[in-house]
Amino acid sequence: MGRGPCCDKNGVKKGPWTPEEDDKLTTYIQLQGPGNWRSLPKNAGLQRCGKSCRLRWTNYLRPDIKRGKFSFEEEETIIQLHSILGNRWSAIAARLPGRTDNEIKNYWNTHIRKRLLRNGIDPVTHAHLLDLSSILSSALCNPSSLISLSTLGGNTQALLNPDILRLYSILSSMKQENSDLFLQQIQENQLRNSLLQNHAIPTLSSQPSQFQNLVDLVPACISAATTGPFLNQTTPLMPANVEGFSPNPTSTFSCRNSQESFVPFNEGLVSQPCFYRNNTTTTTANPTVPELEELSGFQSPNNGYRIFSTDSVISTRLTSPGPLNSPSTYINSSSTEDDRECYSSLLNQKSCMGVVARHLEFPPGGQEDMR
DNA sequence: AAACTCGTCAACCGCAAGTAC
DNA sequence: CGTACTTGCGGTTGACGAGTT
Incomplete structure (x- = not known):
């Protein structure tokens, strides 16, 4: 026309x-x-x-436009959303109140994109060469495509690791599921981020046992693949103990196939990944945390449970043991680029955890489907 | 001090989807 | 149903300031 x-x-x-x-x-x-x-x-x-x-x-x-630098929370959200939505800036902007698509697009091109590249992360696919996130991203963000064992970069040692094979098996069975699930969880995650400012966080000890299986599984895989900058970067950031926080002994990783011990993703941190269901079959992890529906009117489509991944954990890490609702618990514009750079390399790994955890609890055709 | 490079971001452009008639 | 028009989107451009040579 x-x-x-x-x-x-x-x-x-x-x-x-x-x-x-x-x-x-x-x-x-x-x-x-x-x-x-x-x-x-x-x-x-x-x-x-x-x-x-x-x-x-x-x-x-427009009067509702937010001015100033992007907070770390916002940046984290942009990266997560971009990994799912790609360059759909308006869709990303719709999930970041007060930010415009143009602003987000500019910020991505001038800041985030470059930093991801410096960290060896492809800003288009969000894949890190030979690491867990690339494997997970392939399955979660691109469910129509098969996971290839070549994703493991020809690391035959990794392929021999039963934990990796098990993870691969899980992800292969997940590939039929709709990627909307992942997007939904990002949205829930955003909502949860706002809730974290005002409420205590459930601990790992109250999670379903299936999740503990994953907690055991993932570090073993990471170890086997000896991937990228992940371990190198996390180690100095995750001291065994932080004043005011007593790590839950059940959250300490142990590698089932070696004598190595691992610092868990969350050790020394304030929050933990957590399932959070709103029906009566699963005990709410922490009674001090109200149901999301009560707080926001948010209705979860289909599932009736919540997943709290570790995404905003790193936001609270820097200033621990400050209170969760303290403004200082966020890495704000005063944080250095290096700070952000270190943390951003963790995002891919963490953002996928919730999905895998959910899958372990409710595999396709399993308990959840029967409800 | 001038020339040059680089980073940032507001604004433009063209396309496609949506809507009204 | 087809056409004209509007709106929204994503890619790109170019002005401008800061830093470097």
Whole structure:
């Protein structure tokens, strides 16, 4: 179909907006509403095309736009969402209140993308060469594609490890499931992030036993694959003990196939990955944490349970033992790029844990499907 | 001090989906 | 149902400032 120009190019101003133009546009929209963008410039007395007005309003003048640097929480969310949604900036922006798609796109291209590259992470696929996340991402974010053993980078030693083979088996059976599940969990995770600011966090000890199986499994796999920067980077960040926090003994990893011991993902941290169901069959992990529905009206489609992954754990790590609801529990704009860089390399590994854990509890065709 | 490079981000462009007629 | 038009989106551009040579 034919399409005319969005506006008459003659007499239409381009380039940066002046304060006077901003004022005209803001005043008009506040009084009249945007209405028809095409006719707005004429009505508002602006020498701009409607498209330019709409862009200026949505990306800059809108009163609910958040200004300033992205918080670590926001950055973490962007990376997670991008791993699922790709370059669908508007979809990502819809999940980040106060941020525009243009802003997120710019921030991705100028900051996040470069840092991921420096960390050896492909910003398109989010795959880390020869690490757990690349395996998990292949299965979780691309369920239509088969996981190939070549994903393991030809590391035959890793293939001989029964734990890796078991993980591979789990992921292979998951590949039929819809990736919407993962997106849903990201959304829940975001909601949970906000809740974490005000509520105590359940501990690992109260989780279903199946999850403990995964906790045993994953570090063994990581060990077998001896992958990337993961262990190197986490070790100095995860001291065995942090003042004010007593690590749960059940959360300490033990490798079943070697004498090695591992620092668990969460040791010394404030929060733990956790299942959180809203029916009566599973005890709420921590009675001090209210149901999500009570707090937000959020309704979980289909599943009726919650998964808390470790995603925001790193946010609370730096300033522990500060209170969870303290603003200082977030890595804010004063945190260094290096700080963020170290933590961002952990994101891929952690973001997949919740999904795998859920799968272990309710394999396809299993308990959950029968409900 | 001038020239150059690089990073940032607001704004533009073209396309496609959605909507009204 | 087809066409004209509007809106939204993602990729790209270019102005500008800061840092470097």
